[in-house]
Amino acid sequence: MIFIHLRMEVHIISPFGFCSGVNNAIEMAKKARKSYSNGIYLLGMIVHNEDVVKELEKENMHIIDERKSNLLDELKKIPNGSIIIYSAHGHPYIYEEIAKKKNLIQIDATCPFVSLNLKEANEFEKGTTIYIGSKKHLEAASFYFNCPSSYFFDIDTFSFLRKGEKKPKHVITQTTLSEDEIEKAMEIIRKEYMEASLEKSVCFSTKSRQDAIKKLPNEYDAILILGSTYSSNTNKLASISIDKGFKTYRALNLEELKKLDLKGIKKIAVATGASTSKKTLEECSSYLESL
Ligand code: SF4
Structure with missing residues (x-):
């Protein structure tokens, strides 16, 4: 047989x-390594892949993992004059003021699609935007702090974590959700806020x-x-x-x-x-x- x-x-x-945002963040970190001899600190996993982060660690960069440490506490401990690189997912802007006081050289690897969300929210009338995202994720957590007037709808619990004073009209979402969960969230949101319309959804x-x-x-x-x-x-x-x-x-x-x-x-x-x-x-x- x-x-x-x-x-x-x-x-x-x-x-x-890699998507464009991830590729860009990795290239920025590598370029920084070539340009500076000072200590380099990646504030938050620059991209969410353990192997990629390990490769950067081999190039003598210090990774501050947001799952294991409080980023704000760790930022305060970084030696003055070091380099910090913000992750592709964004960061609370309060970090920039602290970094400035410590004379840190700041490199922002935030993906342009993530930055665009905040820019759009700031262009709408203050307090009229609902953001849908997971507060456990650095991108959404950063938005939460950077746009304090916005409503925040938590995708993990399908409920509001924060509401504003005005009637919300615009909805924007974390860039990496699924269309199905956004639709489910929108059904809940529209029951309360009929006028709320989805302006900006996941990235390309x-x-x-x-x-x-x-x-x-x-x-x-x-x-x-x-x-x-x-x-x-x-x-x-x-x-x-x-x-x-x-x-x-x-x-x-x-x-x-x-x-x-x-x-x-x-x-x-x-x-x-x-x-x-x-x-x-x-x-x-x-x-x-x-x-
Ligand atoms: S927003 Fe989209 S393009 Fe940007 S890093 Fe995230 S997945 Fe990549």
């Missing part, structure tokens, strides 16, 4: 690799990655989502894949992928979160193709 071993068929879902990178999974045909045995469990946009990709009924696997990198039980999977599609590198994708897809 002859046994034929068919290799796994692997489809890479596009777009893949988030939307195109989510749409690509939504459009996938049902011919795959499974979907592999590559990215950190701390990455908001990656978590949404996994939720969408599960909601579509796909068997969904998750891994940060090749090491984690090798631990997964992929028995019976013959055809797989692979998606990457916005802070997962092409190198990780290539390593993982080569491994899958070898099975």
Whole structure:
């Protein structure tokens, strides 16, 4: 009897690799390392991927992880004259005043799509904007502090954490939510505030990655989502894949992928979160193709 071993068929879902905001933040950090000999401190995980952050750590940068430390307390401890780099997700602007007093050289790696949200909120009449986001995420937490007149609708509890005095008219969201959860939030918001209209939603990178999974045909045995469990946009990709009924696997990198039980999977599609590198994708897809 002859046994034929068919290799796994692997489809890479596009777009893949770093989004523009993540790529820009990493390049800014690397450029800073080349330009300055002073200590460099990344205030908050500059992008939400542990492997990327470890690579920067190897280049002698100090990472202050917002999951483990209070950023404000840590900022106060940074030696005067050091360099600080703010994360792609933004930062409360109060940090800038503290940094100035300590003569820190400040580099802002905030993604332009994140900054645009605050800019738009400031252009609307004060106190008339509702922001939808997760207060546990640095992007939304920063907005909460930087735009104190705004309403804040928490996506984790689907309830308001803060309300204003005026009637809200405009709604803007954290850049990495899913369209389904925004719709659910809007239904709740409109019950109370009929006039509130969604002005600005997720960023282009988030939307195109989510749409690509939504459009996938049902011919795959499974979907592999590559990215950190701390990455908001990656978590949404996994939720969408599960909601579509796909068997969904998750891994940060090749090491984690090798631990997964992929028995019976013959055809797989692979998606990457916005802070997962092409190198990780290539390593993982080569491994899958070898099975
Ligand atoms: S996911 Fe969107 S908002 Fe976040 S860094 Fe990337 S481009 Fe910017």
